[in-house]
Amino acid sequence: MKKAIINARIYDYETYIERGYVVFDTTVLAVGSMNEFTEDVEDVIDGDGMLVLPGFVLGHTHIYSTFARGLALPFNPKDFQDILNQLWWKIDRQLDNDTTYHSAVVYATDALKNGITTIIDHHASGREIEGSLEALRRGVVDKVGLRGAFCFETSDRFDVEACIRENRAFLDREHNGKTAAHFGLHASMSLSETTLKRVASSLDHDPIHIHVAESELDQELAEKQAQTRVVERLDRHGLLHKDALIVHGLFLDNHELDILKKRDVTVALNVGSNMNNAVGLPRYQELKNRNIPIIVGNDGLSTSVTNEYLTLMQTMHLKEGTPLALGLDDVHTLIETAYDYASRRFKVKLGKIKPGYEADLIAVPYDPPTPMDAHNALGHLVYGLFASMKAHTAFVGGRMVLHHYRVPWNEKRAFNDARNAAQTLWNRITKEG
Ligand SMILES: [Zn+2]
Incomplete structure (x- = not known):
């Protein structure tokens, strides 16, 4: 009508x-x-x-991180690996499809109220891998009505074959403009040479979605595992196809940036999260100079994206020592790049x-x-x-x-259900210790 x-x-x-x-x-x-x-x-x-x-398009997030809100765990990280071990990996390994679904409904609802209509997600759930991307889709797309791109963070922490099957199944399902898919990989640091070979053999020129050099540790482990740097390692395995989504990219040398440009990939920046984790800042100017497409995400730190544009602006001004480092023209380009990227992935004009x-x-x-x-x-x-x-x-x-700031379904009940699911999840995490 x-x-x-x-x-x-x-x-x-x-x-x-x-x-x-x-x-x-x-x-x-x-x-x-x-x-x-x-x-x-x-x-x-x-x-x-x-x-x-x-x-708005949200260029990179973790919907499941919703259930970290208010969770108090012993937290005394010495490095980035500790941040994963002491918080994120404790949460994601206890997620099942039910928790994933409830996190999707509440996350998408909040994101929508913040003006987001398309979400690009990076998901992990240890208790149930199979069907987890469908659980996200039911929450984000069917229930709340947004567009969602989903993938599973393949990692040696999990059953690798199950991760591959889940990514493959979602890539191969029918997409009607409301959904899209990537082949998800957690990060070079949690993937062995054997796993990367196995992933390469199951890719059909599909774009991967992966954290790259979020901390120096990713580079150190790549040197140790494969005697090379992260981007070279991914490229050597033939994993960088057009529209691969490279997240963070903080500690990349010029040669790695040249590879990203050559492979026509897109980089998703999340500086709010980088500062929160105290890991470092991206080389925005060098990415821009090479015309590497850049989009903006929030890494699950919030349910908003417009504030991330401001954070990126302000951070780059401080980093470069000039308020000219990232101006309104740059913000314009970042926003248009996100629409172009999402339009290609969802195969509709956005x-x-x-x-x-x-x-x-x-x-x-x-x-x-x-x-x-x-x-x-x-x-x-x-x-x-x-x-x-x-x-x-x-x-x-x-x-x-x-409409009038309200969704046209029972939001109160959905948030109540989410709180119950979160409590069940927290009990599992506490029990595990
Ligand atoms: Zn992330």
Whole structure:
């Protein structure tokens, strides 16, 4: 059924309309100024006082990390491996499909309220590997209505064959524009030479999704295990295909960056998480100089992505000693790169409010305190809204998934179920010690 949002400010990083309308079903059908609005549409939403934007893409997260919130474990890490051992690996090895599903529902709900309509996830669950990506899909896509790209973090910690089967099954399932898949690998540091060979033989030019050089430890272990650096190691195994998602990439030398460029991969930066783990910062300028596509994720540290753009900006200013290190033009490129990447992976057109693009739209209350036009709209967005992006209404593929800040299903019950699932998980973790 045709719907319309009218009387709204509309901005898609290319065009700004002061008082406009957008008509859509599953895709955008028409957009323009209100003085040209002649469409006969039954389902009309008054967007007066709202800014309508394309929904945001979250470039890298771990949905299961939701259940770390409030969990107090003995924590005294000496290095990055300790952070994994003392926290994340204690959690993920106790996850089963039921916990995964509940984490997906609450994570996607919060992400949606923060303006995200597409999530790219990196998942691990030790108790149940098989069916875990379907559990995520049921939560994120079926229940909450977002788009989701899923993969399982293959690692020598788990049954490697089961990890491969789970990735393969999700890659090979039918994707209808709402789902996409990567071949998931945890990180070079948790993968033996035998495992990498086995993974290479099961890839059909599929893009991998892997943490790379998140800490120096990843490089040290690659030298030890394979007498080479991480990116060279992955490349030597033939694992870097177009659109592989390389996460973090903090400790890469110039030769490794050249390989990333040559293989046409994309890098997902998550500086909030890097600072939180006290591991280091990415070489943004060197990635940019090589025209390596960069997108932004949150690594599961929050359920938002707009704040991560601000964090990346501020961090690079400090790192380079100049507020020119990452400007609004760069933010623009990062956002467009995320839409281009997601459009290729989901095989639909995302990120513009113009005919033929998916109707993934968010409406955010915004009354500009200063004049707003096509030239400064991005500045309004970044400095006025990115610190606290709260969607009032949202559509994904034309389906209304949020209205008046509420989802159209029993959210209270779902969060109650999630708390119960989290308690069960925490009991397992405590029991294990
Ligand atoms: Zn991550």
